[in-house]
Every structure is written in structure tokens, then in C-alpha cells.
Amino acid sequence: MPREHTPRVIGNRVLLTLWLAAAIGVALLPFATLSPNRLVSGQPVMLWQALPVWQLGGLGLIAAGLLLAALARPLPPRAADWLGLALTLPLLGLALFALGDYAQRALAEASPAARVSQGGAFWLLLLAAALIAVDALQRLRLGLLSRALFALLALGLIGACLASDLLAPLSLMREFANQRDIFVAQGLRHLSLVGGALLPALALGLPLGLVATRSRRWRDGLFSVLNVFQTLPSIAVFGLLIAPLAALAHAVPWLGELGVSGIGVAPAIIALVLYSLLPVVRNTYAGLAGVPATTLEAARGMGMTSRQILWRVELPLALPVILSGLRIVTVQAIGLTVVAALIGAGGFGAFIFQGLGQYAIDLVLLGAIPTIVLAVIADFLLQLLVAASRPPGTR
Amino acid sequence: MSVAANRTGRLRRAAAGNLTLALLALLLVGLTLGMGQLEPLFRALFPDLSQPLYSRDSFLNLMLAHIGLVLVSSLISVSVGVAAGLFVTRPAGREFEPMVSSLAAIGQTFPPAAVLAIAVPLAGFGFTPTIIALSLYGLLPVIQNTIAGLGTVPASTREAARGNGMSALQILWRVELPLAMRVIIAGIRVSVIINIGTATIGSTVGAKSLGTPLIAGLVGNNLAYVIQGALLVGLLAIVTDLAFERLERRYSFGG
Structure with missing residues (x-):
């Protein structure tokens, strides 16, 4: 068994793959789109253009933490899985908050008919958070009830974002408000x-x-x-x-x-x-x-x-x-x-x-x-x- | 004695099944080519309609377009799905197995029509979003059944093969x-049947298929169009399903 001779660097290849896929996607896809009105297709806005420095810093910290959770050292496997699981909630929250926050700032300067929509990178961050959580829950072998509890936490977070006016400036939420x-x-x-x-x-x-x-x-x-x-x-x-x-x-x-x-x-x-x-x-x-x-x-x-x-x-x-x-x-x-x-x-x-x-x-x-x-x-x-x-x- | 009786019974049923399949396939081809001959019938059934036969495109074209959509997307689903299923059951990819399995399970709870709709903002209208949605959705049962099928191979069988000096390949x-193979084909069957249905709705996102006359009939309140489209797509699904049933049976061992 060669593994016993060479110390493993990667503890969780699934997490690392997800991390890389999300990073590539975020680099290539727009985080949001800004359009002058609801009929014209929007201009892409990349993540680093949309987020202020403190949010980018926060995202960087979360990304660093997730990378740490994917490595074999220094954290023991269980602690690494818990870290990965715990970080998915701030990732989810930050993605939602950043989108709403960007929409608010962008629309304050634009014409009243302007619309901000979510882009591919936003969906990808949400998907990455969900998949990382699924992987961590499987590795931790938590029971169905603990999974339900975690899902409830995540849903509560999304629900809180929807209930507050945070996401209201988004084009999708405006459509919802109309309908x-x-x-x-x-x-x-x-x-x-x-x-x-x-x-x-x-x-x-x-x-x-x-x-x-x-x-x-x-x-x-x-x-x-x-x-x-x-x-x-x-x-x-x-x-x-x-x-x-x-x-x-x-x-x-x-x-x-x-x-x-x-x-x-x-x-x-x-x-x-x-x-x-x-x-x-x-x-x-x-x-x-x-x-x-x-x-x-x-x-x-x-x-x-x-x-x-x-x-x-x-x-x-x-x-x-x-x-x-x-x-x-x-x-x-x-x-x-x-x-x-x-x-x-x-x-x-x-x-x-x-x-x-x-x-x-x-x-x-x-x-x-x-x-x-x-x-x-x-x-x-x-x-x-x-x-x-x-x-x-x-x- | 009862084993022999069972066997002849099964053979007789298989022969009857073959006959049904052949007759339905013949009906499918006949209706596709000869729907125009039925115009007097539709005129008699729906006297109020000025246009009782869909004529904006030939039914052969629509059928070929429909089969094309399903074929292209199924080829993608099967090649990617079987490859993914193989990868996660090899030692190198085993770590990904739980993730891929739960993705396949969760993904299948997504309604196909919703997946099709979501492909539109990503890929626009027409052939491409339909192919993307069909391939992605069709992938899931193939992956799931590839993993399940390979999982049914007993470890002792694999051990015996290794003992015979066979390489991993x-x-x-x-x-x-x-x-x-039988379980994998069952997965492909599910995937193809779902895709035949979803390709029908593909006409709402601008892909030409047998759904085109069906949806046109629903929108324009022309029941004759609806029946023409529904009959052909329903027959296509049944014939395909029966054909897969034969294929599956061919791969059942010691059944």
C-alpha cells in the first residue's frame, strides 16, 4: 500500500473537486446581470466587480476554511468535516446577502426601470454550498433527524433573507411582489x-x-x-x-x-x-x-x-x-x-x-x-x- | 413438469409480446406516414374545425425531429452516465460514490418540466436548451442503475475472476x-421514456417535436391537432418501452 509510505495531502477529494469547480465557475460566470429595463438582456457583472472588499474578504476566508477542511492535515477528519459543514451556512448567507446588497447599490445609481438579476456564479455558489453540506453530512454519518435539523437551519437562513427586504430589489423578487x-x-x-x-x-x-x-x-x-x-x-x-x-x-x-x-x-x-x-x-x-x-x-x-x-x-x-x-x-x-x-x-x-x-x-x-x-x-x-x-x- | 409448463408459458407470452410490439410499431409507422389519409375522419369527428389536420409540417418530419432529440440526448446521457457510474465504482473514484448517488437521487425529484424551463435562461430557446435539459435529466437514472447494477455483482464472482488470472479491465x-447489463438497460429505459415525454414539452421552449401540433392544438383550441400529436407520441413511447422490455429480457440470466 503506497499510501502508508507517502503521507496524504488531500483528505477529502470530493470537497476539493467541488471547491475547484466552484472557483472556476465563479471566475468565468457573471455573479449578477444589470439591465436598463426588463425587456433588454443584461450586462454581466463579475463577482469581484459586484462585491465590496469586506465581502470579498469574507468569501476568501470561507474559501480558505473549506480548503483547510479538504486537506488531510492539520485537522483530524471529523473536525474537518464539521468545519466544512459549518462553513456552508456563512457561504449561503454571504451569497444571498451580497446579491441583495449589490442590487441595492446598483439600482440606487441607475434609472428606475433598471433591473438586477442573479447570474450563473450566484447559482453556482448556492449549489456548491448545498453539495458540500451533502458531502459533509454523509461523511459525518449523521442521522436523518440531524440532517433535517441542518436543512431547517439552511431553509431558515434563506427564509430570513426572503422575509427581510434584503433581496427585494432583485428583478425576480419584484416580479414576485407584483404577482x-x-x-x-x-x-x-x-x-x-x-x-x-x-x-x-x-x-x-x-x-x-x-x-x-x-x-x-x-x-x-x-x-x-x-x-x-x-x-x-x-x-x-x-x-x-x-x-x-x-x-x-x-x-x-x-x-x-x-x-x-x-x-x-x-x-x-x-x-x-x-x-x-x-x-x-x-x-x-x-x-x-x-x-x-x-x-x-x-x-x-x-x-x-x-x-x-x-x-x-x-x-x-x-x-x-x-x-x-x-x-x-x-x-x-x-x-x-x-x-x-x-x-x-x-x-x-x-x-x-x-x-x-x-x-x-x-x-x-x-x-x-x-x-x-x-x-x-x-x-x-x-x-x-x-x-x-x-x-x-x-x- | 411444472418447470416445463412454466417455460412454454413464458415462451408463448414472449411470442405474443413480440407480435404486439410488431403490430404497434407497424401502426406507428403507418400513422406517421398516413395521417393525411385520415383527414376525412377528423373532419367528421370535428365538424366545427376549419383545419382538422395539422399541416404546418409533415408528421414524418415531426417524428424524426422528436426521435432526433431523444436520440442525441440519450446518447449523451448514456455515455456520460455509464462512464460516471463506472468511475465511482472503481477504486480511484469510490470516494465520489455517495455524492454522485445522492445527486442522482435528489436530481430525480426535480420535475422534468421545471428542469426544461430552467435551461432556457441558461441556453436560450430552441434545440440546445432541450438537449441540455433532456441529457442532464436522463443522466440520473442511468448513473443510478449503473451503480446499482455493478453493485449486484457478488464479490465472490469478482474474486473468482481474479483468481482465474483476469486483469481488472x-x-x-x-x-x-x-x-x-440488465439493470443498466433498465435505467436507460427509464431515461429514454422520460425523455420522450419531456421532448414533447420541448416545443414550449421552441424545439420541434411531436409536441408541436399538440401544444399548437391546446393553444389554438384545435382538438384534432391535440389528438394527432398525442396519438403519435403515445405510440412512440409504448413501442420504445416494449422494445426495451425485450432487450432487458435478453440480458436476464437464469431468470
Whole structure:
């Protein structure tokens, strides 16, 4: 082993790679862009042009600290990982503060129509902070709860920046301020579409999964039909539902009065349910099929009825797998709801497609960023739920 | 006896599957080339529409553009994804494995449509942002399954190969990759199917695809356009998925 002869210089090659990639990106990409009005594309402003000396110094200190955390000496590995993790929060805070601060100063001298937008280097600093944190959390082998705590800290920091007027001069935040009421309405619409699809999907999918465990013939047919739906592009399903639903609403007037029509919420929810069924059914089946036969035998031997076995043995043991299915469909439904905006169902996707139509990038981001944040948070929360549902001793 | 019965059953099902695939592929080609012949049908179905057949471009062109988008992006995803998966499972790159795995997992929670939208401020409108978004998104399942597939190769198998005097490269080519191939192909399948769907939405950022008539129909309230686009792209996805299913089955050992 050559490593024992030559002392290692680099303790954390992942951190070093991230550090180098971020440094190169920051050197090449603009930190912000300044444009005379919202229609003209902006002038790039590099990091060293945008930040005053004290902020550059702070960033340099953080960079030096991260470099130290990547080296094998003098810090012991665990301390180095803690240092890396701890430094991601000031990195995140400084990037946000510097952007807002620059926007404030730049706009004070410019015309009222001028706009400041975030540039590639800003996103890269945020991404680097996130990845360094992920790496450090993995190396420290912290549990899910400590990770949640750290994520909460980072989210709190971002939330504080958004709540204060720090970022208000940014073009994106101005767009948000203009659209605040619509934003809240579309956000609620997005959530209610996801919720409105998940409830029927669970109500249908759980019994179907149970049927699949009891009958092989049903299982094969069910899975091949549901698999086809998962394969079809979402926009095609949304589109193909329009004509039949419009015809149905026309033929059955009271359905039309209830709000069923070719476009809008009805086809969106139907399509989302169809997409959500396969993961729910598959995971319910997998969870129930995974209960050991000896366990069932023991339960029967104790004199439990088959209903008792289902409720007290099979379902509790299958719960983590079923909830993993719920995690998949929730994340999937949040993403598919974006596309549902194309058939007039609303949600954050409405901002995205409106923005794409008008070449208004801020509007696109106003739709895309919350959707991504929503999906990542939902994924993490359900991951916590899955972990909590595991029977003690198997966690 | 039951093993033999099982086997003939499986063979029969495989033959039926081949027939389905061939028929659907034929239907796909027929509809792509002959959608124009169906104009009377669409005219009868939608008497209110003055233009019941999408005619701004031929469906063959749209189909080829769509397949082109998916093919180019999938080639990038597969080559980069498999390379990355190989790198992080070799001794030199093992340190990067947890980071790459969690990136692939977190990245897949991002909605494809949002990724496509975010590519626009980076690369403008048209073919390029669509290719960037499709390749990046398609990368993730390929990486994940390459790592998972190589992870299923038992250490004892690798040990035996080494004991036979095989070099590390030989072990990779002749033992690890063939054993991992089924899982890797499953990842490519997921990636290609997602990309067929996302390429459809690509027409909202200005890339020509089968989504072009679909979106034009949604915007212009022309249901016939919607159906024409949706039918073709849906068929394309199903045929591709079935073809991958065959391919995957070819690589399952001792199934």
C-alpha cells in the first residue's frame, strides 16, 4: 500500500473537486446581470466587480476554511468535516446577502426601470454550498433527524433573507411582489391538485394492491395496464382526455355544472390519478408480499382471524414500503402538475408557460423554483415518514 | 413438469409480446406516414374545425425531429452516465460514490418540466436548451442503475475472476458489465421514456417535436391537432418501452 509510505495531502477529494469547480465557475460566470429595463438582456457583472472588499474578504476566508477542511492535515477528519459543514451556512448567507446588497447599490445609481438579476456564479455558489453540506453530512454519518435539523437551519437562513427586504430589489423578487396574490393562489391550486389526485389514488390503489397479492391473474393484467399509463407522456394523456371529458360534460349536464369539462381541473386530476396508481399498487403489493410466511403462520397459530392478520400484522409490516410508494407518487404528481397548466389546470406551471410564451425569465423562475423546492421538501418529509414507520429494531 | 409448463408459458407470452410490439410499431409507422389519409375522419369527428389536420409540417418530419432529440440526448446521457457510474465504482473514484448517488437521487425529484424551463435562461430557446435539459435529466437514472447494477455483482464472482488470472479491465468487460447489463438497460429505459415525454414539452421552449401540433392544438383550441400529436407520441413511447422490455429480457440470466 503506497499510501502508508507517502503521507496524504488531500483528505477529502470530493470537497476539493467541488471547491475547484466552484472557483472556476465563479471566475468565468457573471455573479449578477444589470439591465436598463426588463425587456433588454443584461450586462454581466463579475463577482469581484459586484462585491465590496469586506465581502470579498469574507468569501476568501470561507474559501480558505473549506480548503483547510479538504486537506488531510492539520485537522483530524471529523473536525474537518464539521468545519466544512459549518462553513456552508456563512457561504449561503454571504451569497444571498451580497446579491441583495449589490442590487441595492446598483439600482440606487441607475434609472428606475433598471433591473438586477442573479447570474450563473450566484447559482453556482448556492449549489456548491448545498453539495458540500451533502458531502459533509454523509461523511459525518449523521442521522436523518440531524440532517433535517441542518436543512431547517439552511431553509431558515434563506427564509430570513426572503422575509427581510434584503433581496427585494432583485428583478425576480419584484416580479414576485407584483404577482404575490396570483402566486399564492397558484401555489394553493398546485397543492390541491396534488392532494386531489393522491387521495383517490390511495383509495383505489391500496385495495388494488391487496387484490394483486391475493390473485395472480389480476396482478399480471393490472400491472400491464397501469404500466402503459406510466409510459405515456403526461401531456399526451392530458390532451387525449380533453375530447372524451368535453363530450361527457356535454352529454351529462349535471357533470358540467359540477365543473367537469375538457380542460382544467377534471382532466388534470384524472390523469394524475392514472399516473399515481402504478407506484401505489406496486408498492402495496411488494410490501404485503414481503411479509415473511413464517410471520403469517405464527399469527395464524396465535388464533388471529385473517382480518386481524391483515390489520395488525401485514399492513404494519408493509407500511414502510407502501409509504415509499406514496413518496414516489407525491414527487411525481408535483412534477406532472406543472404540465397540467398547459390544459388550463393552473398551478405553478402556469407561471412557467406564461413566462416561456413572453420570454419573461423571471416569470419562468417564479414557477420553476417553487416547484423544485416543493418536490425536494415533499421527498424529504416522506423520507422521514418512511423511516418513522419502520418497526423498531429494523431502522 | 411444472418447470416445463412454466417455460412454454413464458415462451408463448414472449411470442405474443413480440407480435404486439410488431403490430404497434407497424401502426406507428403507418400513422406517421398516413395521417393525411385520415383527414376525412377528423373532419367528421370535428365538424366545427376549419383545419382538422395539422399541416404546418409533415408528421414524418415531426417524428424524426422528436426521435432526433431523444436520440442525441440519450446518447449523451448514456455515455456520460455509464462512464460516471463506472468511475465511482472503481477504486480511484469510490470516494465520489455517495455524492454522485445522492445527486442522482435528489436530481430525480426535480420535475422534468421545471428542469426544461430552467435551461432556457441558461441556453436560450430552441434545440440546445432541450438537449441540455433532456441529457442532464436522463443522466440520473442511468448513473443510478449503473451503480446499482455493478453493485449486484457478488464479490465472490469478482474474486473468482481474479483468481482465474483476469486483469481488472477483463473483469469489467467480461464479468461485471455483462452481469450488470440488465439493470443498466433498465435505467436507460427509464431515461429514454422520460425523455420522450419531456421532448414533447420541448416545443414550449421552441424545439420541434411531436409536441408541436399538440401544444399548437391546446393553444389554438384545435382538438384534432391535440389528438394527432398525442396519438403519435403515445405510440412512440409504448413501442420504445416494449422494445426495451425485450432487450432487458435478453440480458436476464437464469431468470
